[in-house]
Amino acid sequence: MNTLVMTVGVLAAALAAVQPASAQTTLDAVRSKGYVQCGVNTGLAGFSQPDSKGMWRGIDVDLCRAVSAAVFGDAAKVRYTPLTAQQRFTALQSGEVDVLARNTTWTITRDTSLGLNFVGVNYYDGQGFMVPKKLNVKSAKQLNGATVCVQPGTTTELNLADYFRANRMTFKPVVIEKLEEVLNAYFAGRCDVYTTDVSGLVAVRASRAPNPADHVILPEVISKEPLGPVVRHGDDRWFDVVKWSLFAMLEAEELGLGAKTIDQHLNSTNPSIQRFTGATGDIGKALGLDNRWAYSIVKQVGNYGESFERNLVPLGFERGLNRLWTQGGLMYAPPIR
Amino acid sequence: MKLSFGDPRFRALVYQAAAIGAALFVAWYLVSNTLANLEARRIASGFAFLGREAGFEIGETSSIAYSAADSYLRALAVGLANTFRVALIGIVAATVLGTVIGLTRLSRNWLVAKLAAAYVEFIRNVPLLVQLFFWYVLITENLPPPRAALEPLPGVYLTNRGVYLPVPAAHPAYLWMLVTFVAGIVSAMLFARWAARRQALTGRRPPMLEIALALVIVPPALVFLAAGAPTAIDVPRLSGFNFTGGMTFTPEFAALTGGLVIYTAAFIAEIVRAGILAIHYGQFEAAHALGLRRSLTMRLVVLPQALRVIVPPMTSQYLNLTKNSSLAVAIGYPDLVSIANTAMNQTGQAVEGIIIIMAVYLSISLSISAFMNWYNARIALQR
Ligand SMILES: N[C@@H](CCC(=O)N[C@@H](CS)C(=O)NCC(=O)O)C(=O)O
Numbered sequence: 001m002n003t004l005v006m007t008v009g010v011l012a013a014a015l016a017a018v019q020p021a022s023a024q025t026t027l028d029a030v031r032s033k034g035y036v037q038c039g040v041n042t043g044l045a046g047f048s049q050p051d052s053k054g055m056w057r058g059i060d061v062d063l064c065r066a067v068s069a070a071v072f073g074d075a076a077k078v079r080y081t082p083l084t085a086q087q088r089f090t091a092l093q094s095g096e097v098d099v100l101a102r103n104t105t106w107t108i109t110r111d112t113s114l115g116l117n118f119v120g121v122n123y124y125d126g127q128g129f130m131v132p133k134k135l136n137v138k139s140a141k142q143l144n145g146a147t148v149c150v151q152p153g154t155t156t157e158l159n160l161a162d163y164f165r166a167n168r169m170t171f172k173p174v175v176i177e178k179l180e181e182v183l184n185a186y187f188a189g190r191c192d193v194y195t196t197d198v199s200g201l202v203a204v205r206a207s208r209a210p211n212p213a214d215h216v217i218l219p220e221v222i223s224k225e226p227l228g229p230v231v232r233h234g235d236d237r238w239f240d241v242v243k244w245s246l247f248a249m250l251e252a253e254e255l256g257l258g259a260k261t262i263d264q265h266l267n268s269t270n271p272s273i274q275r276f277t278g279a280t281g282d283i284g285k286a287l288g289l290d291n292r293w294a295y296s297i298v299k300q301v302g303n304y305g306e307s308f309e310r311n312l313v314p315l316g317f318e319r320g321l322n323r324l325w326t327q328g329g330l331m332y333a334p335p336i337r
Numbered sequence: 338m339k340l341s342f343g344d345p346r347f348r349a350l351v352y353q354a355a356a357i358g359a360a361l362f363v364a365w366y367l368v369s370n371t372l373a374n375l376e377a378r379r380i381a382s383g384f385a386f387l388g389r390e391a392g393f394e395i396g397e398t399s400s401i402a403y404s405a406a407d408s409y410l411r412a413l414a415v416g417l418a419n420t421f422r423v424a425l426i427g428i429v430a431a432t433v434l435g436t437v438i439g440l441t442r443l444s445r446n447w448l449v450a451k452l453a454a455a456y457v458e459f460i461r462n463v464p465l466l467v468q469l470f471f472w473y474v475l476i477t478e479n480l481p482p483p484r485a486a487l488e489p490l491p492g493v494y495l496t497n498r499g500v501y502l503p504v505p506a507a508h509p510a511y512l513w514m515l516v517t518f519v520a521g522i523v524s525a526m527l528f529a530r531w532a533a534r535r536q537a538l539t540g541r542r543p544p545m546l547e548i549a550l551a552l553v554i555v556p557p558a559l560v561f562l563a564a565g566a567p568t569a570i571d572v573p574r575l576s577g578f579n580f581t582g583g584m585t586f587t588p589e590f591a592a593l594t595g596g597l598v599i600y601t602a603a604f605i606a607e608i609v610r611a612g613i614l615a616i617h618y619g620q621f622e623a624a625h626a627l628g629l630r631r632s633l634t635m636r637l638v639v640l641p642q643a644l645r646v647i648v649p650p651m652t653s654q655y656l657n658l659t660k661n662s663s664l665a666v667a668i669g670y671p672d673l674v675s676i677a678n679t680a681m682n683q684t685g686q687a688v689e690g691i692i693i694i695m696a697v698y699l700s701i702s703l704s705i706s707a708f709m710n711w712y713n714a715r716i717a718l719q720r
Contacts, residue, residue: 086679086682089682089687090681090687093378093380093685093687109683109684109685112379112381113380113684113685114380114381114685115375115378115380115381115685135578143578144577145576145577145579145581146577146579147498147578147579152393152675152678152679152682153678153679153682157393157679158392158393158683161392161393161405162392162405164394165405172396172579173393173395173396174396175395175396175671175675175679176668177666177667177669177678178667181667182669184477185477185669188474188477188478188497189477189482189497190477190497190498190588192578232378233378233379234378
């Protein structure tokens, strides 16, 4: 009889293991495990990279910390899963991570067929090309016949093919999954060109090139790459939480609230600020969060401008399109009311 | 058999039916649950994506023409062809190298035998992935860029973009030469059979080698001459960023194939050595006593017995080499897995992609096994 008992046991275990994951909302799951599992880049300076003490830093990391601050009132309750471009969507779809903040371009395919929802944009970018200075190339139009290093599973490899096709040029791709390896190949001269988002080029040149001055980024920007955090389809609550965590950082900058200064505004008479800090209204409740959710984000992580200043400016980034709409940029949060 | 639980045979049947039922139920549950979850999250499913435009380029398309405007199906076919290319060349080369090293290890020359032993021990104990990176870095970091290419022989260029070789320029006669060549091999094999039968009947052996060579060489040569002896050579030339023309072996292909051959050869060497050591020395002596020449002793007495020991483990080495070729992803060789990964990522259809990969590797493995089993049965002891 023992075999039968065992069979039934194994079966029950199997059934339990594959219960539909959607039974519980992500917010509840995050609360009960006590941390946010955040999918990030394996190491792209300015976006997400561990520093010398092993602390993750970058604007994508700050988004994860903002979500943690909103949910727990503590920005430190995040665990990071470094993901390559290839791994990231499966990791999110399968529930291995709760949110993906990994310089991921918002496209319609990803937003629909991949079963994902983009919550917004935390960096407006476009794709560019980097070449060794000694090749003396001045424009992407001169790249006919070049060998191009690129990472797979990216919009980059699609735009690359489109661009060369549209300009009736040919190229030889060298497609390597790991950032480390693809950069080694480029710096060793296996490729004439390395292509990715311009932000990636700037960060890589500043942080990984043996001699940054030896490489130039060509003037052509060949695509739109709105990079933003992503969650799974079918969980509106969690979608809202992540979306408004991002918007809170933008709104704080617009309201002039920063990590150092927000406490001085706690008694502000400005109704927008009162709503933001949770002094009035019950916006937090509508999100299923504490009413001081936005205050916690700004207090512990800072506003968007501060995050940009801290993570990207030291690498030589300019605000450009990522300025607030009030300053001629594209960053715009819907009203928090 | 009694229809009662007391009868062990009946009990066994019930248990087995229950086990099969449970397995089917679990399978059904997994499949339906996966589909339901995909549906709930509105993740696309099905194989329709195979017909859609892939939109990405592939670095090696030597066997199947391909451009970004082609379908995912075609992209996967290119990946499969690339896998085959590595596996076929790898299996042949690893067998040759492994046999040489295995025999060397049995050599009476102390130094040579120890060198072979060191090779086997060293190569077997370093992870394959590390070796692949090593070869890749060795090629890309140490060879010069195209503009400073090494030219060891006229028209042959070594660069960190690969090896470029001159090849005869395409000509329709070459196809016919190939056809007559294959036909020559087939007829030589038929002739060999006939010759063996004839020797058994009459005791006289027809001049095997001369006739076989003539069958294989003469017809292609005639075609070549009839086509006006086309000798145009396609020599690689530096144009712009890279060499064009001729034949290319990329660093990715070279590192992957070379790495797999060197690694697998270490295992094959041990298999060959074991196979030969398994033959009792008395067998050699008996063959000599019968008056067989050394080569005939090898061919008629030792090898047929050694092969019986060698072939089964060899099969698993061939399977290993083929499956290990999927490490291509790490060094950027566009094999099936690499292309399928990209397709999965661009379309989000991971389940379908994995199914395709599994089905393909399963078919390849089963085909290799089937072939080797057939071969093993052929060389098995026949009573
Ligand atoms: N934005 C593009 C490309 C993102 C991407 O993967 N960029 C590369 C090049 S900078 C990267 O971040 N690699 C780091 C890694 O693989 O961890 C996309 O979403 O497809």
